[in-house]
Amino acid sequence: MTAGRSRTRSVATAALLGALACATAACGSSPSAESAETNEPKSAWEEPASYSYTLTSITQVLAGTFRVQVRHGRAAEVVGLDEDSRRQAQDPPGEVPTIGALLKTLHRARSQDADTAEADYAADGHPVRIFLDWDKNSIDDEALYTISSYEPTPG
Template identity: 85%
Template sequence: MTAGRSRARCVARAALLGAFVCATAACGSSKSAESTEPNEPMSTWEEPASYSYTLTSSTQVLAGTFRVKVRNGKAAEVVGLDEDSRRQAQDLPGDVPTIGELLKTLNRARSEDADTAEADYAADGHPLRISLDWDKNSIDDEALYTISSYEPTPG
């Protein structure tokens, strides 16, 4: 009779442990719920071939405010509007992204389960603000992009 009770207790403990593990796993998987905030719909905006916009960026690589002219889907002219951005626009003009490239980065962050991958959109669907943090426990991987003065231009 002792062996029967011991086995029953072992099975009960295993079932309880299994339920605990399942519950813990369910709690830990809330990251996908976090990435679907109310302001998180995928943008239906289609990037035009030509437009201009102002980008304010605070990242480890790209910091400052830039006036960007996009032609044929590529950043054709980049003007720094402050001391840091003037230097970067001169030294690294190819590092200033188009809005389409920013959206690709946002989508990649979402697909790779970044801790933060959020955007706010204008009425026409183009992003106004993109906030990224790949790993909340890492330093210097955060990025904040603010998009203003967006104007489509004739090709």
């Protein structure tokens, strides 16, 4: 009887060690790193010198929907499409970021270990949504940018 019990314990111990090894390997992979990789564009997108896009921004500093014309890498013309954005569009056009500036902010947030720095990308690689939360315990530091109607334009 002791030989049977010993064999059962050996099999159970081996199974437990195998499950522990699998769990340890799974714990070694970081879900946030995996999700960040999946959200990255499959092809490298390069910001053209001139393009237009619609930006819907929900932040403490910039709120509303804007139609933005970028020329030579700078916001050259900004039109507010709602009450909030019309008021803010009266500020200099440089107050509304280009897509490249939004990507720089995203990369800075990631390098400075923001609690959340996520992006979704279109098939061509340009971002269509960027969500930032520098500190999940802080109020009013979140930013959501939605990019639509993106069109490269001649120089």
